[in-house]
Structure formats: structure tokens, C-alpha cells
Amino acid sequence: MRRGVAALSFLGLGLAQEAHRVSITRPGGSFNQEVAFLWPWVYFFSIVIFLVVAGALAYVTWKFRARPGQEGEPPQVHGNDRLEVIWTLIPLLIILVLFGLTAKALIQVNRPIPGAMKVEVTGYQFWWDFHYPALGLRNSNELILPAGVPVELEVTSKDVIHSFWVPGLVGKRDAIPGQKTLIHFTPKEVGNYYGFCAELCGPSHARMLFRVLVVPKEEFDRFVEAAKAYTPPVADARGHEVFQQNCMACHGVQGKMPPAVIGPELGFVGNRVSLGAGIVDYTPENLKAWIKDPASMKPGVKMPGFPQLSEEDLDALVRYLEGLKVEGLDFKALPKF
Template structure:
């Protein structure tokens, strides 16, 4: 009898301690899609404005509850930011819903929590929680089109066909195969949370993604010289 009482007490305490992931949000919705092995992210503003596309990190306002819509393209993933709430599966052909209400600004580590293939362990993300006014300013800036500089970096991006997979809003490149790069230089990490967002790391990723994330669908560009890789990475870092 004593074990049952103890288990019942722990279960009751645990259920009360769990955040209410089903409660409705305060207006903002964030859609997160699981890809191989990265995150497609889209913000649906509370004022009904057009969606704002991003990738590989989630930003949330502190003190407000945000609706999260979860889906997947090919296989089951699971969205989990331990410090902010429990995990929820992302299933192809289905939309699962949860909500998060962070209270403290900061950067919180997230991870795919469902085995999804070769680079499952390398599918992470940062959740950046900002004070509400800073979040509003960030989302407004994120919604703006890019203004990429002309020059060798842009020429390399065009010549190597990068726009065949990636979008940069405000330019001719509008593909949605890979992560949106409109403001890629302003993100906190690279390659779904596994590399720092630095010029050196970005050049290394472009040169050989498969060496960093086995099975990555992005082709390598090891035919580019070190100088060309640095030029392209530096140009992308200017997209903030």
C-alpha cells in the first residue's frame, strides 16, 4: 500500500508542476517543421500580418504565452526545450499543438527528442527568450526584406546555385527547399544548433556539410578556394 501512496503523491505533484502546454496563447503563433536534420520556423504575428520565415532557432516573448504548431516533413521528430516545457512529437501529415509561456529572458537549449535518422543527435536549436518589447522590435526587423550588398559574395551565391534551395526575401532567390537565409547572420548558431555563428564555421559548413552533419542534404562546395569560401561566408554573415 505504501508504494501506491508514494507513487500517487509523486504523480499528483508532477502533474501540478508540469506547465500547462494546452492553454491558449496570447496571440502569437510559431510554426515549427521538422526536416532532415534542421528546423523550419515561421512566425504568425498576432496582428494577422504575413508569416515571417526563419530557421533553426525559436524566439519567444517573456511573460506571454505563445502557441506552437508542430509538423514534420518525412519522419517523426520531437520538439523539446527542457527548461521551458515538455516535449511533443512532430508527425508527418499532422499538426500537433502546444503552448509555451517563458518568464525569464535568456537562451535555452532545445533538441529533437525522437530518433529521426543518422544525424538525430545533431538536430538541436536555441530558444531565445526576449523581453516583450525587444521581441516585438526583433520580429519587426525579421519581417523586413534583406538588403544584401553587391559584390563577390553575391556573385558566388548566384554562380553556385545557392538560390535554387535557399530564399533571401527581397531578392530573386525565393526557393524553400533549405533554410531561409534572409537574416541568417543574426542567428545565434549554425546548422541547427551545433556550430557557432561565425565566419569560419560558416565557411567550413559550406565546404563540406556532410563532414559536420552526416547525411545532410546540402551538397558540399569543396571545389571553392579558401578565399572564395570566406568571401561567401562573410557575405552571408552580413544578412542580419
């Protein structure tokens, strides 16, 4: 199953070169734990039914086989009330058990968790925005969550229908324009989880990925504290200037919001593990390549390329962006699921 999902994601994306062990059976949080509880029951009944049906078929085929000297049709039997009642009641019972367990899991995963931290999740062609209203924080394409703390994701979209899916943590939820869909769960296992857009949404739908970084509570608290007291560092004065001239209209940097949200928040881009909504690893080289010509990495992308910038300006810009981070946090070491 795990290998199947990995192979599928490889075929589907062609870009999933990272060693994420993507699996819907990983109980990384409360949502998947509820679902994981259902698997053994379904498998158990499936195996029992297969054995009984295949066994009965084999037995009957053998027992009533044609024998030498037999002429014409064997004696015909019509109806057996007791047998028919049994083979109606047993499947009914199985269905009722599975129905009960599924209903319990559905109710459980859809129940609001008191004290949950709220995060607004917004899908755009072809990236994701994450806003923590209570903390006044935004981060795009990488959702940072504390392990063991319940969260409530409020999923919506600003353009077409997308779907939020983190196989190792939570099932799919559609992101529908003008509508808020809720997901409740408690992430438990620390890790870097692979997320997908699971609803065909345009030419780069397959490149609309994201990450969920589940970190220990202390680390999350450190991030929040540092982020609240954050003054975006200016690691390169020229780079800052180039950014203000070319990028500020679309990209926010913590506290300095663009007039409208058009592109991802870059306030903590230096802390990222991935770029371009999860399509490549975060490296200075990839950052530079992206700014020069994002469309070559993501067809149909809503960001213009900047081939007109000189090499020096590009390098200065990359140095400035690399400096936009909270010190002392490293998400690259998280196990990849």
C-alpha cells in the first residue's frame, strides 16, 4: 500500500524526487488514527467472506462433480428457507458492524475539539496560504503545527475548487470559494508531511503541493515568540531594494502586507524546507532559478519571471530572502512522511 501510494505520487507528479514515505495508513494524528482503526475490521470481514465463498464454491464443485455412468440432470433442489435466511442475516450483520464503526469514526473526526488552535487555510492557483488569526501570523505553503495540540483548519479557496489532503495526517477536504470547510484533528507524530491538492484545478494542479511541519510544542512556542517579535532582517541592502521595487506588490513579509494577497507570504522564507508550493527543495540555487523563470518550473504560474534582473541583483535578492528567517529553527531534520 505504502509503495503503491509512493509510486502513484511519483507517476502523477514526476517531481516527487524527495524520500517522503507517503502513506494513508500512517497514524500521524488523531484523524488517521480513527481511520486506521477501521482497516483491520474491513480486512478481517473481507478475508472471512472470501474464504467462506471460495471454500463453499470449491467444495460444491468437487462434491457434485459428474461421475462415470451418470445420465441426464442430477436431482434439482429449489429453495431452502433456512439457508436463505442465514445468508441474508450474516451479511446484514457484517454491514451493520462496519456501518456502526464507520459512523463512530466519522462522528469522532468531525467533532470540534475544545480549545483547538484555529488556522485559516486558503487555496490559490497553485499554492496554499496558512493564517493563524489568534497569533497574527501568516506562512505560506508550509503549515507549522505543534505536536499534541488540537487544531481546527478552516479551509476555503480564493479562485477555483481545490482540495486539501495530507495523506499521513488527515483525509481530503475540498477548498471551495465562498465556503468554509472545517477539519479537526490533533497532530501527534513529529514530522515533515507531504500535502497535495487533490482536486484538478488547472495546468499546474499536480504542482500544487505543500508541507505540514509537525514540531514539538516547545519548538512551536519558540517560533511563535520569535515571530511575534520579528523585524524582518535586512541581510542585503541592495537585495532589499530590489525586493521593494519588484516583489512587494504581491508578496507580504510579516507585518508588511501587500494591498491584496496575490502571492505567498515570504516572511519566513529562509526557514522553508521547500519552494514553489512544495515542488522543489529549498536551496539558494532553486530560489534563484524560480525568481528568474518560475514558469519553467510551474506551467501556468501566476508569478511573472524576472529575466531582466542582473546576476548581481538576483544574488543580492537571494541573500536578502535567505535572511528572512527566525534563527535557531531547523525543519530540515524532521522525518519525512
